[in-house]
Amino acid sequence: MTMQAASTEITSRTAAIIDEMKGLEGPLLPILHSIQEEFGHVPKDALPVIADGLNLSRAEVHGVVSFYHDFRAHPAGRHVLKLCQAEACQSMGSDAVAAKVKQLLGIDFHETTRDGSVTLEPVYCLGLCACSPSAMLDGEVIGRLDDEKIEEIVAEVRS
Numbered sequence: 483m484t485m486q487a488a489s490t491e492i493t494s495r496t497a498a499i500i501d502e503m504k505g506l507e508g509p510l511l512p513i514l515h516s517i518q519e520e521f522g523h524v525p526k527d528a529l530p531v532i533a534d535g536l537n538l539s540r541a542e543v544h545g546v547v548s549f550y551h552d553f554r555a556h557p558a559g560r561h562v563l564k565l566c567q568a569e570a571c572q573s574m575g576s577d578a579v580a581a582k583v584k585q586l587l588g589i590d591f592h593e594t595t596r597d598g599s600v601t602l603e604p605v606y607c608l609g610l611c612a613c614s615p616s617a618m619l620d621g622e623v624i625g626r627l628d629d630e631k632i633e634e635i636v637a638e639v640r641s
């Protein structure tokens with residue numbers, strides 16, 4: 483698909499989602515979630531369409547997208563690894579876990595490895611505090627992260 487065609491596709495799908503959902507109370511977040519579901523991220527080209535459709539300024543829409551960690555500005559890798567950085571996990575060494583994962587993958591939070599295999603994101607409590615430090619790989623929670631588990635996870639996303 484050419485860039486022009488991709489951009490037209492984004493605009494028309496975004497407009498259709500807005501049409502479907504703009505009657506909801508507080509429609510911005512549900513619309514952004516649907517767009518992310520559709521494209522795997524919230525494309526830059528969708529932002530002005532949302533702003534026009536909901537009568538908001540582009541700055542307002544952009545502010546909401548960047549405030550919520552759930553929204554991605556770029557397509558994710560084949561795997562998405564989320565590391566819990568909330569309090570209970572912090573107290574059980576999530577900083578060291580994050581440092582190790584970042585070093586093994588060679589990326590920081592909110593980045594995707596160059597081969598497109600994995601996107602690394604922070605998350606704030608997975609409801610698995612009793613088994614902290616915890617993570618989520620492609621929607622599945624993993625508790626009690628230690629060096630061995632980290633290496634297994636990294637090997638899995640790399641394979």
Ligand code: FES
Nearest residue numbers: 566571608610611
């Ligand atoms: S703080 Fe990490 S799972 Fe709750």
